[in-house]
Amino acid sequence: MRVVVTGASGGIGSAIVDLARSRGDYVVGISRRRNNADAQYGCDVLDLPCLEAAAREVGAVDGIALVHGHGDAAAWNKGVEDLEARDFLKPFETDVVGSFNVVKAFLRNLGPGSSIVLVSSTPAMVGDRYGIPYAAAKGALIALTRSLAKALSPIRVNAVALGPIATRWTTWISERELEGFRERTLLKRLGSPREAAEAIYWLLSPASSYVTGAVLVVDGGESL
Numbered sequence: 001m002r003v004v005v006t007g008a009s010g011g012i013g014s015a016i017v018d019l020a021r022s023r024g025d026y027v028v029g030i031s032r033r034r035n036n037a038d039a040q041y042g043c044d045v046l047d048l049p050c051l052e053a054a055a056r057e058v059g060a061v062d063g064i065a066l067v068h069g070h071g072d073a074a075a076w077n078k079g080v081e082d083l084e085a086r087d088f089l090k091p092f093e094t095d096v097v098g099s100f101n102v103v104k105a106f107l108r109n110l111g112p113g114s115s116i117v118l119v120s121s122t123p124a125m126v127g128d129r130y131g132i133p134y135a136a137a138k139g140a141l142i143a144l145t146r147s148l149a150k151a152l153s154p155i156r157v158n159a160v161a162l163g164p165i166a167t168r169w170t171t172w173i174s175e176r177e178l179e180g181f182r183e184r185t186l187l188k189r190l191g192s193p194r195e196a197a198e199a200i201y202w203l204l205s206p207a208s209s210y211v212t213g214a215v216l217v218v219d220g221g222e223s224l
């Protein structure tokens with residue numbers, strides 16, 4: 001396959017880059033920092049002209065994994081009294097508008113049967129006392145996934161809803177809170193970036209050819 005991965009410099013994005021390359025795929029990585037893809041573009045997902053220029057160079061692709069995400073620990077830890085309207089704008093911009101921008105820029109590169117995967121999170125489904133702007137933006141990503149699945153068929157569009165995955169995100173929180181995360185999963189542990197990448201890769205690949213508009217929960221049973 002030829003695939004585009006955004007967030008390619010991140011914990012889960014770099015795991016997808018490595019997984020896809022190990023399976024012989026050609027990977028285009030998009031992130032502001034360097035990444036390990038075969039070709040890389042240092043675009044911000046809010047910079048549509050940069051994404052469009054990348055799309056013109058890259059040519060036809062079989063799939064896009066949208067693995068970028070807003071990571072602001074400060075907004076994550078705010079309770080209702082401390083949250084302000086502007087705390088909602090960044091997560092919505094990066095996750096929702098950024099994902100839409102990438103799809104729009106690469107639309108002509110995608111043929112029938114190709115696949116787009118968005119990355120949501122379990123708080124989108126079950127809510128979260130903290131990380132309220134994050135949960136709301138990730139919920140919007142599920143609505144975006146289903147809308148794009150309808151609008152772009154026969155291009156397939158799916159999402160994963162990830163539970164706690166051990167990346168830099170899980171270094172923001174105390175050992176006590178981490179223990180709480182582990183305890184809430186049925187498997188009593190965090191997931192690895194590789195486990196998240198395997199699920200995203202399955203949705204990207206023809207192995208999931210009859211799946212569209214779906215949300216695949218990859219959370220060790222946390223949301224049950």
Ligand SMILES: NC(=O)c1ccc[n+]([C@@H]2O[C@H](COP(=O)([O-])OP(=O)(O)OC[C@H]3O[C@@H](n4cnc5c(N)ncnc54)[C@H](OP(=O)(O)O)[C@@H]3O)[C@@H](O)[C@H]2O)c1
Binds near residue numbers: 120121122161
């Ligand atoms: N880790 C978890 O427990 C967990 C759980 C549920 C869902 N998720 C989701 O999984 C995705 C990946 O998370 P991760 O844990 O791998 O996080 P990460 O290591 O912080 O990676 C985030 C990636 O997003 C990119 N990014 C952020 N803002 C960007 C922008 N404006 N333009 C372009 N790229 C941008 C970053 O690249 P640059 O900074 O180089 O641009 C980085 O590659 C996110 O959507 C996250 O919400 C993670």
